[in-house]
Amino acid sequence: MVIITFLLLGTILIVLQTSLLPLLPHWLGTPDPLFVLIVFAAIRMETYQGAVLALIFGLLFDIFSGPYLGLYPVVFVILFVVLRLLAVNLLLTEAVHQVPLTLLSYLATTAGLYLFASLLAPDAPLPWSWRDVLLQLFMLAVFTIPLFAFYESLLVRLVQRKKRRSSLQVQAGNRFR
Amino acid sequence: MRKKNKRARLIKIFLLGGVLFALFLILVVSTVGRQEFNASHKISLELIGRAQAATTDVTDYFKSVWTDYVALWGVREENKRLREELANCRAARNEYREAVATNIRLTKLLALKESLPPPVLTARIVGKDPSLWFKTVIVDRGSADGVKKGMPAVTVEGIVGQVLDTSPQFSKILLATDPNSAIDVLIQPSRIQGIVKGRNDDGLELQYVLKNCDVRKGDQIITSGLGGVFPKGLPVGTVSKAVRDRRGMFQKIEVAPAVDFNGLEHLLIIMKENSLAE
Structure with a gap:
């Protein structure tokens, strides 16, 4: 249920990011709520849930972005593994870690995409634009905390619902038979 | 008994995980190897494309209401x-x-x-690439309308790009401003040939023009017809800057595109394989 709900949410975010948010003026940058969701999935969800979501979002993003198929799943899964290791070993799950972790992840992902795309087509070098990257980082810094709060509340609600349902199932049988 | 159950559960989880991992590997290898949309990509594009089209409908409606109001003046x-x-x-x-x-x-x-001249098909842009490094768009015409990979996309102002992949109802277009796009062109007044590449910032760059060639600001750039994608004579842009560096054999030429890529809403796909005579 958690995976399906977040998958639906991610799909809606992809639709918004590809059809509605590009209408914002270019100088304002474009918010990237899906990226925040992937970071959230890596540090707050169960390992298998986060891995499945990172992979599926990567596969979906491949359809709507860039000429190379397979680029986003690889980058998103690597990001997931690194973040998961950091979250488990260094306990970077507190609210104070959210913004720096998201910004660093974004910078690493952007650099990773840049690197992979440059390796795949060495005759078509991508122009690195610090202005655009910094603008995106600024937008992420603004939106990370509210988005994390929203995803967290959704996850808590789903987990509580699951617990309630499983407790009801346990009580339903005749335990004295 | 409990231990046995636990072990059976673990084996089940490992088996499921193994199957999923194998499926993932097959999917990634087949996708990366062929660089074409597979069935799952096509289904996803069909579903999400419809949602994109619906969102674009709603935004277009509100935009048109506002434009109509302003146009009353x-x-x-x-x-x-x-x-x-x-x-x-x-x-x-x-x-x-x-x-x-x-x-x-x-x-x-x-x-x-x-x-x-081949017939053209009007298409509406329903989705834009959200990434920093790539320039692609999704349009609401697909293989069911006869769109095929490699077909050129244009507007009345000039060239836009070419079809990269299709699903039955939607297609992905690689814009000319993407660094992976390369178009064989001519400088109209001097008939000098070159390659126009995307610069990712909605600008273009004309490459492989020798230093001794006469290129001036304002020169029109048109497609050469070589390369087999774009028909000859379509406007590409205008030379905005030509610099002769001391190093190297070629000039550094910047081109202002004929098409406003930021305001792009509709485009025409040239159905190269169908002739009007048929």
């Missing part, structure tokens, strides 16, 4: 001017229609199907 004078223009256009259209009919008839007689 001075609409009477514009209406009068447009009516006159329409009358002139109708007269011209009748003449052209007759000329095209004659052209088709004569071309058929001469069995020169290839020399006729």
Whole structure:
């Protein structure tokens, strides 16, 4: 249920990011709520849930972005593994870690995409634009905390619902038979 | 008993995980190897494309309401001017229609199907690439409409890009401003050949033009017809800057695109494989 709900949410975010948010003026940058969701999935969800979501979002993003198929799943899964290791070993799950972790992840992902795309087509070098990257980082810094709060509340609600349902199932049988 | 159950559960989880991992590997290898949309990509694009189209419908509606409101200012004078223009256009259209009919008839007689211009298909942009590094768009025309990989996309102003992949109802277009796009072009006044590449910032760069060639600011760039994707003579842009560096053999030429890529809403796909004579 958690995976399906977040998958639906991610799909809606992809639709918004590809059809509605590009209408914002270019100088304002474009918010990237899906990226925040992937970071959230890596540090707050169960390992298998986060891995499945990172992979599926990567596969979906491949359809709507860039000429190379397979680029986003690889980058998103690597990001997931690194973040998961950091979250488990260094306990970077507190609210104070959210913004720096998201910004660093974004910078690493952007650099990773840049690197992979440059390796795949060495005759078509991508122009690195610090202005655009910094603008995106600024937008992420603004939106990370509210988005994390929203995803967290959704996850808590789903987990509580699951617990309630499983407790009801346990009580339903005749335990004295 | 409990231990056995636990072990069985673990084996089940490992088996499920193994199957999923194998499926993932097959999917990634097949996708990366072929670099074409597979069935799952096509289904996803069909589903999400519809959602994109619906979102674009809603935003277009609100945009048109606002535009209509703004357009009310001075609409009477514009209406009068447009009516006159329409009358002139109708007269011209009748003449052209007759000329095209004659052209088709004569071309058929001469069995020169290839020399006729191919028909075009109007497509609406429903999705834009959200990434920093790539420039692609999704349009609401797909393989069911006859769109195929490699077909050129244009507007009346000039070239836009080419079809990268298709699903039955939607297609992905690689814009000319993407660094992976390369178009064979001519500088119109001097007929010098070069390759136009995207710069990712909605600008273009003309490459492989020797230093001794005469290139001036304002020169028109058109497609050369070589490379087999774009028909000859379509406008690409205008030279905005030409620099001769001390190093290297070639000039550094910046090109302002003929098309405004930021305001792009509709485009035309040239159905290269279908002739008007058919």
